[in-house]
Amino acid sequence: MYEEIEKKLGGKIQGVKVLKSGWSGEIISINVSNCTNKYIIKTYKSSTEGLENIKREWMGLNLLYNANYPVPRPILNSYENNSEPYLVMEEIDGDNLWTCYTKSSNEDKGILIDKFVETFYKLHQLDVSIVEKKYLEDLTDSFIKKEINDIGELIEKNNFYSFLEVISWLNNNMKIINKNTLSIIHRDYHPWNVIVDSSEKVYVIDLLWGIGDYRFDLAWTCTLMERSGYNDFSDKLLKKYEELKGKSIEDFEYFKVLATLRWLVNVNISLHTGENLNETRKEEFKAFILPLIQNGLKLIENSTHISITI
Incomplete structure (x- = not known):
């Protein structure tokens, strides 16, 4: 997952910090070497419905962000790996x-x-x-x-x-x-x-x-x-x-x-x-x-x- 994100964002992941290891997945804070922004990775890796959950949340993030509703900026997602789907959004400090x-x-x-x-x-x-x-x-x-x-x-x-x-x-x-x-x-x-x-x-x-x-x-x-x-x-x-x-x-x-x-x-x-x-x-x-x-x-x-x- 990390290698894939690094390739898509064009920088090395640094400062990995698990903010929440919840009932159905993890929320992870990261820095990327080529920018000052911080990002959140959200996974549903232990959920049997993880792929659909990620797809739905990604769609909602984009719809609301484009409607100027206060949600984090969506960055990227991965649907290919069904065992560990994830999305990346900006981190709100x-x-x-x-x-x-x-x-x-x-x-x-x-x-x-x-x-x-x-x-x-x-x-x-x-x-x-x-x-x-x-x-x-x-x-x-x-x-x-x-x-x-x-x-x-x-x-x-x-x-x-x-x-x-x-x-x-x-x-x-x-x-x-x-x-x-x-x-x-x-x-x-x-x-x-x-x-x-x-x-x-x-x-x-x-x-x-x-x-x-x-x-x-x-x-x-x-x-x-x-x-x-x-x-x-x-x-x-x-x-x-x-x-x-x-x-x-x-x-x-x-x-x-x-x-x-x-x-x-x-x-x-x-x-x-x-x-x-x-x-x-x-x-x-x-x-x-x-x-x-x-x-x-x-x-x-x-x-x-x-x-x-x-």
Whole structure:
């Protein structure tokens, strides 16, 4: 991988530093001898879906960068080596927003939340036709149906039948959900996926992205923070988003259930199959994720009165 990158960038790689060895890959900082810029290599080498993940993130980076949305500049990618696909982007010199937030005064916390939410809101306001014009015609119901269908297929494939009652609840309540036009969504937006640079500008990373209802994206972020015990942050980001929107978020409880079910199915697949997990960190992942699963189940029960035992 390094030799290939050196050839493409025309310089020797120096100062290699692994910033994160995550559940499904690595994030590596490098210098290149012929330039002053620093770069990030992102790999999905332990993921069975690594190739598709890299392709999708690369596409999202280019779309958003060209739309002047604050993401790192995409540099190059490799799809040829299916066992270790990777992409290279510019490195943003800064820290994740959560680290900055926890170290800040109350006044600065408010400023950071405002930037965090304003950047999120800006994503949802982008013209979806930059992806494909056909998405201009789609509405909320088409997104929900696809999401429920995708979740249902995963449930059947992995024998997670205890979740089927929640699928029925989502289907039964879908008809009363207000319809919106769709937006570009991040699908995993949270303060660890936002970098604050030295000039206090924010950049968005780790794009799973797709086209969907912005309320799903917002619900994903709020429920992620609530599962982790950061309810105050969730409440403040929702309040700020509603302020920017100029109205309350309709049907939000429904989207919180939908987002939580999608997350629960995803993490349970990883736990049961080991798919998308770094082999050396499976036990660490289990210890980290099991309390969060219980919090997710509790949210679904509080909203739907459906009790799930895993």
